[in-house]
Structure formats: structure tokens, C-alpha cells
Amino acid sequence: MAKTRVLVVGTGGIGTISSYSLEKSGTAEVTAVMRSNYDAAQQNGIDIDSVQFGQIKGWRPTAITNSIPDVSSGTVPPFDYILVTTKNIPDYPPVVSDIIAPAVTPGKSAIILSQNGINIEKPLISRFPTNPIISAVVYTGATETAPAKIYHDANDCQKIGAYASPQVPVEVAEEAAKKFVQIYNPDGKLDVIYSPDVAKARWRKIAYNASMNPVAAILRMDTRRIRQSQHVAEDLILPIIHEIRAIAEASGVTLEPDLVHAVIHQDPNSCEFKPSMCQDYEKGNLMEVENIIGEPLREAEKLNVSTPTLRTIYGIMKGLQLRVKEAKGLWEPTWQPGNPFE
Numbered sequence: 648m649a650k651t652r653v654l655v656v657g658t659g660g661i662g663t664i665s666s667y668s669l670e671k672s673g674t675a676e677v678t679a680v681m682r683s684n685y686d687a688a689q690q691n692g693i694d695i696d697s698v699q700f701g702q703i704k705g706w707r708p709t710a711i712t713n714s715i716p717d718v719s720s721g722t723v724p725p726f727d728y729i730l731v732t733t734k735n736i737p738d739y740p741p742v743v744s745d746i747i748a749p750a751v752t753p754g755k756s757a758i759i760l761s762q763n764g765i766n767i768e769k770p771l772i773s774r775f776p777t778n779p780i781i782s783a784v785v786y787t788g789a790t791e792t793a794p795a796k797i798y799h800d801a802n803d804c805q806k807i808g809a810y811a812s813p814q815v816p817v818e819v820a821e822e823a824a825k826k827f828v829q830i831y832n833p834d835g836k837l838d839v840i841y842s843p844d845v846a847k848a849r850w851r852k853i854a855y856n857a858s859m860n861p862v863a864a865i866l867r868m869d870t871r872r873i874r875q876s877q878h879v880a881e882d883l884i885l886p887i888i889h890e891i892r893a894i895a896e897a898s899g900v901t902l903e904p905d906l907v908h909a910v911i912h913q914d915p916n917s918c919e920f921k922p923s924m925c926q927d928y929e930k931g932n933l934m935e936v937e938n939i940i941g942e943p944l945r946e947a948e949k950l951n952v953s954t955p956t957l958r959t960i961y962g963i964m965k966g967l968q969l970r971v972k973e974a975k976g977l978w979e980p981t982w983q984p985g986n987p988f989e
């Protein structure tokens with residue numbers, strides 16, 4: 648039987664772990680789009696040090712490329728799935744829809760977003776109205792420690808489901824999501840499951856990311872120290888979790904009573920874990936500020952929900968993001984027309 652064709656866009660931490668399981672299943676062939684790690688992977692393959700799969704040296708997916716395949720050329724067969732595992736940073740171009748556009752076959756390729764954040768699916772719906780959109784809420788822990796060297800320290804754990812798109816029949820999108828889970832996890836040994844209510848899963852996950860990620864980045868502190876400082880946990884983390892719960896509730900999603908406990912205890916006491924936003928800031932990289940904090944805040948404004956802590960944290964994170972942009976030469980300190988503070 649022909650294998651399912653999957654394009655993985657952004658083969659860093661999560662992209663590599665997903666590519667590995669998809670290929671290992673024997674039912675998928677992965678084309679991995681790589682960028683800064685392309686040369687290293689071409690030369691020596693990818694090394695994976697995995698808590699779940701052991702030590703893997705020089706692993707290679709079916710194909711590695713350093714550009715997005717252009718399916719309109721007619722030389723590349725269409726992809727059944729496009730799995731997007733780049734960081735998602737809409738405040739600096741190119742945005743995800745522009746990145747993947749050449750590889751999307753209208754009406755065929757299902758697009759799966761594995762990225763953190765809320766509302767990340769919306770720009771894809773308007774750009775690719777006839778393609779099924781699938782949302783993957785990812786709890787896996789994986790970091791690229793050097794080009795094409797992946798440290799996988801928390802078991803692959805994903806909740807995957809269809810995201811409603813007006814021109815795509817619900818059953819088509821659900822079928823695409825279920826089939827993707829089937830090819831990813833054919834024998835059910837992984838904690839990678841179909842979720843009929845992925846919107847709820849996203850709100851639940853954002854309670855961790857909107858609280859722990861920015862507070863860790865601002866303080867340059869791991870989540871155990873955040874919790875060990877009762878003050879930081881009580882005055883910053885808990886209020887943000889409560890604010891996220893209130894926004895979700897106003898948008899029609901009731902989060903479970905164990906939410907606070909689940910966020911506080913997501914990282915075991917034994918580890919000193921710095922969430923991705925903190926790691927990115929320490930590396931001088933742009934951070935996923937808009938989808939993790941900006942979007943929940945915009946939802947809150949629309950729904951008239953009070954979110955004082957989230958707003959303060961957003962202001963600080965926007966400032967830190969600007970510092971990263973300036974250091975990278977992506978922003979110049981100039982006055983924009985209409986700025987009342989000039």
C-alpha cells in the first residue's frame with residue numbers, strides 16, 4: 648500500500664520526534680523541512696537522545712529538504728498531511744500560512760498545527776478554506792541542543808482533533824484527524840490520541856503556557872523555583888490561571904476543577920525545567936508572545952473578561968520581544984506616526 652505522504656515543516660525538537668514516530672509506524676513517509684540544522688542532518692543524520700526511544704544515532708527520514716516543496720510545479724506529488732512544527736511568531740514575517748503555501752494542495756492536504764497558542768488555526772482557515780485543519784495540543788518535551796541533535800526529555804503526549812472550518816465538512820476534518828492519529832500511533836502504544844474536543848484541550852494547555860512561560864522568561868527562573876517562591880506562584884501564576892479559566896468560560900469552554908493542580912504539578916518537583924519561552928529568551932530568539940498571551944488577552948477584551956495580571960505580563964513580554972528584535976537588527980528605535988508618547 649502507498650505510504651501516507653507527510654511534510655514536516657520545521658524539524659527541530661517537536662518536528663523530529665513527530666517525524667521519527669511517523670516513519671517508525673511504517674505507514675508514513677516523511678519529507679522533513681530543515682533550516683539551520685539542514686547541513687548537519689544531511690551530513691550525519693539526526694541524533695536523538697530520547698527518554699522514550701533510547702539513543703538513536705544518525706537517523707534520517709525518507710527525505711530532507713531545505714526549502715518548502717512547490718507542489719504547483721507538478722514535479723512533487725501532493726502531500727496528504729502538512730505538519731507544522733515551527734515556532735509560531737505572527738509578529739515577525741513570514742507567517743505560517745506564507746511559509747507553507749507552496750506545499751498546500753487545495754482540497755487535499757490536511758494541515759496540522761502542533762504549535763502552542765490559541766486561535767493559531769484561524770489564519771489558516773481564511774488562507775486555505777478547502778483544506779482540513781487539524782489542531783495538535785502537544786505536551787511532549789524536546790529540545791534541539793545543537794544542530795540536528797535532539798534531547799527528548801518528556802514522553803510524546805499529544806491530543807489531536809479537527810478544527811472547524813466552514814467550507815470543510817466536519818466529518819471530513821474528523822476523519823483526517825483520526826487517520827493521522829492512526830498512522831502516528833498504529834498500535835496505540837504512544838500517548839498520542841484523537842481528541843473530539845481539541846478546543847478545550849488547547850485552553851487547558853494555555854493555562855500552563857500563559858502563566859509559566861512568560862513568568863519564567865521574565866524572571867529567567869525554572870518552574871520549580873517559581874513554585875518554591877510562594878510569592879511568585881501566588882501573585883503571578885495563580886491569577887493568570889484563574890484569568891485563563893474565566894476567558895475560556897466566557898467563550899463557552901468550562902475547564903475542569905483540577906486545572907490549578909494540573910498546571911502547578913505539570914513539571915515534577917525533581918526537575919528544574921525552563922519553559923520554551925524562557926529558553927528562547929535566553930538564546931536571544933523571538934518568543935511566541937502573541938499566540939500564547941496576546942490572543943487570550945484579545946479574547947478577554949472581546950468577551951469583557953477582566954485580566955489585569957495577563958495584561959501586565961503582556962506589556963512586559965512585548966518589551967522583552969522588542970529587545971530581542973532590536974538585538975537582532977529587526978527593529979530600530981524610531982517614533983511611529985501617531986505615537987502619543989513622543
Ligand SMILES: NC(=O)C1=CN([C@@H]2O[C@H](COP(=O)(O)OP(=O)(O)OC[C@H]3O[C@@H](n4cnc5c(N)ncnc54)[C@H](OP(=O)(O)O)[C@@H]3O)[C@@H](O)[C@H]2O)C=CC1
Nearest residue numbers: 657658659660661682683732733734762763785787788789
Ligand atoms: N519543544 C517542546 O518541548 C514543545 C514545543 N511546543 C511547541 O511546538 C512548536 C515547535 O517548538 P520546538 O520544536 O521547540 O521548536 P524548535 O525551535 O526546536 O524547532 C522549530 C524548527 O522550525 C524551523 N523553522 C522555523 N521557521 C522556519 C521556516 N520559515 N522554514 C523552515 N524551517 C523553519 C527552525 O529552524 P531554525 O533553527 O533555522 O530557526 C527549527 O528547526 C512551538 O510552537 C512550541 O511552542 C509545544 C509543546 C512542547
Ligand SMILES: CC(C)(CO)C(=O)C(=O)O
Nearest residue numbers: 785786787788922923924
Ligand atoms: C512545557 C512544554 C514543554 C510542554 O508542555 C511547553 O509547552 C513549553 O515549554 O512551552
